[in-house]
Amino acid sequence: MTAERLIDVDGVEKVFTVRRKAGRLRRVRHEVRAVDGITFQVPRGEMVAYIGPNGAGKSTTVKMLTGILVPSGGRLRIAGIDPARERTRLARRIGVVFGQRTTLWWDLPLKDSYELVRRMYRVPDAVYRAHFARCAELLDLGPLLDVPVRQLSLGQRMRGDIAAALLHDPEILYLDEPTIGLDVISKAKVREFLREVNAERGTTVLLTTHDLTDIEQLCRRVMVIDHGRLVYDGGLDGLRAAGDGERTLVVDLERELPPIEGVPGARTVKVEGPRQWLAFPAGRSAAPLVAAIAERYPLVDLSVREPDIEEVIAKLYAGDGGRPDRTATAADTP
Numbered sequence: 001m002t003a004e005r006l007i008d009v010d011g012v013e014k015v016f017t018v019r020r021k022a023g024r025l026r027r028v029r030h031e032v033r034a035v036d037g038i039t040f041q042v043p044r045g046e047m048v049a050y051i052g053p054n055g056a057g058k059s060t061t062v063k064m065l066t067g068i069l070v071p072s073g074g075r076l077r078i079a080g081i082d083p084a085r086e087r088t089r090l091a092r093r094i095g096v097v098f099g100q101r102t103t104l105w106w107d108l109p110l111k112d113s114y115e116l117v118r119r120m121y122r123v124p125d126a127v128y129r130a131h132f133a134r135c136a137e138l139l140d141l142g143p144l145l146d147v148p149v150r151q152l153s154l155g156q157r158m159r160g161d162i163a164a165a166l167l168h169d170p171e172i173l174y175l176d177e178p179t180i181g182l183d184v185i186s187k188a189k190v191r192e193f194l195r196e197v198n199a200e201r202g203t204t205v206l207l208t209t210h211d212l213t214d215i216e217q218l219c220r221r222v223m224v225i226d227h228g229r230l231v232y233d234g235g236l237d238g239l240r241a242a243g244d245g246e247r248t249l250v251v252d253l254e255r256e257l258p259p260i261e262g263v264p265g266a267r268t269v270k271v272e273g274p275r276q277w278l279a280f281p282a283g284r285s286a287a288p289l290v291a292a293i294a295e296r297y298p299l300v301d302l303s304v305r306e307p308d309i310e311e312v313i314a315k316l317y318a319g320d321g322g323r324p325d326r327t328a329t330a331a332d333t334p
């Protein structure tokens with residue numbers, strides 16, 4: 001049996017018409033293709049990262065998925081529901097967290113905000129109690145419940161927001177930059193919680209983030225959008241290879257020596273005392289390089305560094321002449 005397509009996006013477009021000044025009095029109409037025909041499916045229970053540079057079309061996509069915006073073209077179904085037509089029915093099945101804005105009531109203590117959420121969604125008592133207890137425990141909310149939201153730190157508020165989005169036990173959670181501005185400990189807590197929710201409740205998660213650690217720790221699948229088009233849909237490893245990533249072999253020699261030469265497939269990119277850095281293609285094994293170096297140089301220690309994913313994504317964005325013209329998938333990469 002094939003997995004249920006909980007999120008089903010087929011050729012979806014969003015075109016905004018904006019008026020721009022042209023000269024002192026004249027204004028001309030101008031079209032912005034924020035989302036330019038994207039297709040993807042997300043099966044139930046998956047955690048997917050949806051990433052891209054500023055203005056790529058991420059928020060516009062999420063707004064269409066939640067029914068806030070109506071697509072200009074294409075077909076969209078969330079759990080079989082057309083978001084634009086049945087936004088209220090869909091609202092019971094999704095939770096949304098925007099890292100930069102709170103959905104909590106600023107002047108109310110956290111627990112009163114939750115009470116309002118419970119009433120708004122008409123969450124049955126037993127369901128509410130169970131979820132509330134679990135969220136409070138995992139997110140350490142106990143000491144915060146009587147504090148007005150405006151007095152919470154950013155990390156505390158974010159934990160409060162995530163709990164609020166989950167109290168009605170949604171099947172799908174959209175998270176927009178959930179760790180933005182948080183300190184290391186709060187980030188770790190939020191990530192751990194999301195992992196638990198996904199594992200325990202099978203909640204499907206679509207995560208937009210600029211934090212690559214979020215992706216590495218939470219998502220096996222990554223979708224990259226650029227200029228409104230999906231330019232990559234696959235695993236993190238495949239993304240590194242698709243972006244023509246390089247790994248780095250870091251070797252410690254017995255003493256300071258001139259840059260290592262004559263190792264096929266590798267080039268020395270940095271030398272600092274007895275330590276040298278050699279770049280080689282991400283898809284290749286480091287073993288032959290290590291053997292070649294060990295044969296001719298006094299090797300003491302070594303390690304292999306994965307490509308910096310940020311760099312890889314930047315390369316992917318740069319693409320060919322600005323952007324790749326088709327979606328790369330993990331299958332395209334060696």
Ligand SMILES: Nc1ncnc2c1ncn2[C@@H]1O[C@H](COP(=O)(O)OP(=O)(O)OP(=O)(O)O)[C@@H](O)[C@H]1O
Nearest residue numbers: 016018032034052053054055056057058059060061
């Ligand atoms: N309501 C709107 N009217 C006109 N243009 C819009 C509107 N909303 C978004 N856009 C444009 O659509 C494009 C995509 O914007 P969107 O906010 O979806 O990008 P994003 O990937 O979420 O960016 P960021 O990472 O900065 O949040 C941008 O060029 C933006 O200026």
